[in-house]
Structure formats: C-alpha cells, structure tokens
Amino acid sequence: MAQKVLAITEQINGVFRKVTYEAVSEGKRIADSLGTKLTVLVIGSEIEKTAEELCEYGADKILVADAPSLKEFLVDRYTQVAAGVIENEQPSVVIAGASSIGKDLMARLAARISAPLAMDCLDIKVDGDLIKAIRPMYGGKILAEVSLEGTPKMLGIRPNAMRIDKLSGEGVIEKCQANFEEGDLKSVDKSLETGMVELTEADIIVAGGRGMGGPDYSLLEELADLTGGAVGASRSAVDEGWRPQSDQIGQTGKTVSPNLYIACGISGAIQHLAGMSSSKVIVAINKDAEAPIFSKADYGIVGDLFDIVPAVIKEIRSVKE
Numbered sequence: 001m002a003q004k005v006l007a008i009t010e011q012i013n014g015v016f017r018k019v020t021y022e023a024v025s026e027g028k029r030i031a032d033s034l035g036t037k038l039t040v041l042v043i044g045s046e047i048e049k050t051a052e053e054l055c056e057y058g059a060d061k062i063l064v065a066d067a068p069s070l071k072e073f074l075v076d077r078y079t080q081v082a083a084g085v086i087e088n089e090q091p092s093v094v095i096a097g098a099s100s101i102g103k104d105l106m107a108r109l110a111a112r113i114s115a116p117l118a119m120d121c122l123d124i125k126v127d128g129d130l131i132k133a134i135r136p137m138y139g140g141k142i143l144a145e146v147s148l149e150g151t152p153k154m155l156g157i158r159p160n161a162m163r164i165d166k167l168s169g170e171g172v173i174e175k176c177q178a179n180f181e182e183g184d185l186k187s188v189d190k191s192l193e194t195g196m197v198e199l200t201e202a203d204i205i206v207a208g209g210r211g212m213g214g215p216d217y218s219l220l221e222e223l224a225d226l227t228g229g230a231v232g233a234s235r236s237a238v239d240e241g242w243r244p245q246s247d248q249i250g251q252t253g254k255t256v257s258p259n260l261y262i263a264c265g266i267s268g269a270i271q272h273l274a275g276m277s278s279s280k281v282i283v284a285i286n287k288d289a290e291a292p293i294f295s296k297a298d299y300g301i302v303g304d305l306f307d308i309v310p311a312v313i314k315e316i317r318s319v320k321e
Contacts, residue, residue, distance in 0.1 A: 019097030055171030204229030211265015268293025
C-alpha cells in the first residue's frame, strides 16, 4: 500500500468549515493506524496563511494550490487540481467532508481517477491494509460496513460524525501546481446568509414540524439563540411554507449530525429520521406519546411544545443569569 493519506479541505472566503477539521483529524488517525504520514490539500486564493491552522490538527505536509481563479468553488477546476495532486502524491487513502461541496467534488474525482468511494461515512476502521467504512443505506434504515478495494480509497465523512482532535504534525507547508483548464462553469454571483448558524455546522439544532401549527417559529428561534444553535424544520413545515427550503432536514433536505437535536412537534417520518438520526443526543417534544420520533429519542417529553419550550427557555435564562 502506498504510504500516504490525503485530506482535502473545504473553505469559504478563507475560513475552513468545521468538517475540514473533522476530515483532517480522522485522516491523521487513519495515517497513524497505517503507520504513514498525513498530507493535506488546501485549494483557494490567498490561503497560505489560513493553511497554517492545520498544523495543529496533525498535518505532516500541507499542499497549497493557490490561484485567483480558485477563489470560488467550481467543481471542474477543483477536480482537475485535486486529480493532479493525487497523481503526484500517490496516496493510499483520500478523505474529505461529505458536505454539498465535498459530495460534488469527491464523486467527480472518484469517476475521473477510477477510484472506489464510500460517501457519508459515520465511522472508519483500519484492519491491516483494509479500510472499512460504516455508512447509512436505504434512507438511513440500516448501517452497512463497506470494504474498499483499489487505490486510492476515497472516503467522504458525514459532517459532525467524526471527533476533532488537536494533534501534533510536522506541518510543512508547500506550494503545489494548480493545474487546470478553464471550463464552461463560471462563478456569476454568490449570496450567503449572514447572522445565522449554518445547519450542517451547528452543534445544537432546534427543529419544528407540523406541530408548530403555523409560520411563527419565534419560540424556537429564541431557544436556538440562547443555546448558540440553529433552527431547522421538517419537510411538512417547509411544504406548508412556514420555513424556507434551506431549513429542511431529512432525506430530501439536509443531513445533520449535531451534538444536540431538539425536535419540537415533529412526528418522526422515516424521511426526516434519515436526516438527523446520527445526532449524538436527541430530545423529542410531542403531544402524541405514540409518535415515531420517540423511538429514536434519547429523551422524550410528552406534552404541548408551547408549554414545554417556554419552560426550558426560562430555566436556561435563570442558569445564565
């Protein structure tokens, strides 16, 4: 097996997303298990200074592909750059986050270099030279252990599924050739929501479903604000027009894995559970004691959310004062 693990990072406006630290930390653990080194690839524009952060997370070598045309993520350019680095470095394992950007990049990259890919991994095991990935299948109904054959073995990790560790590494920074051809894809405009915690980045999510009874989510927003979390919604709430599609959690929305997921007035349809069942702690609040969400919850409260949530908010405020 070639002696190297490559972690591909993800950054927006020169700031690494949380899943980058997860991918680098997991990449270091895999490298240690294989008795090899961890190389990290950073792609963007004017990012060499930002790349230095990764020295604290176990990177032995940090390759920086820096070019003005790489400022915005365009998958054809990033794929070409990453493929060139893989050809030069010859890693045995390539790991990245399974975010919307990571899924786009890793799928195209795997096809380009004819490599095996396991996406949305919840756990990764090293058994000798064998890499095994634990990933959900059939909408999250089962977890499958997948063995990858071929080189490099490509792994996309689910955001918030892996532990972030500050680990020592050599941290040698090198510039690499950012070789790519201009394609048909162009970056025309970018619009980012500000002042809000991104759902896939949030450690705490407060989500509301049909039980909210309408578009007034101010109660959940207050709780999310108090805890430093984000507000999400079930598909039924989005279909009703109560919340934007960007807040939708589930099989046809966003997959989240926060440390704490508070489900308010959500019955727990299988499509919704597929998007949040890997949350570390799930708290369900619902008037229906038979709601399916309780089968997945670590803590369940049977009652009216409009009575319970204000009581929770009051208690949190009293602790903070």
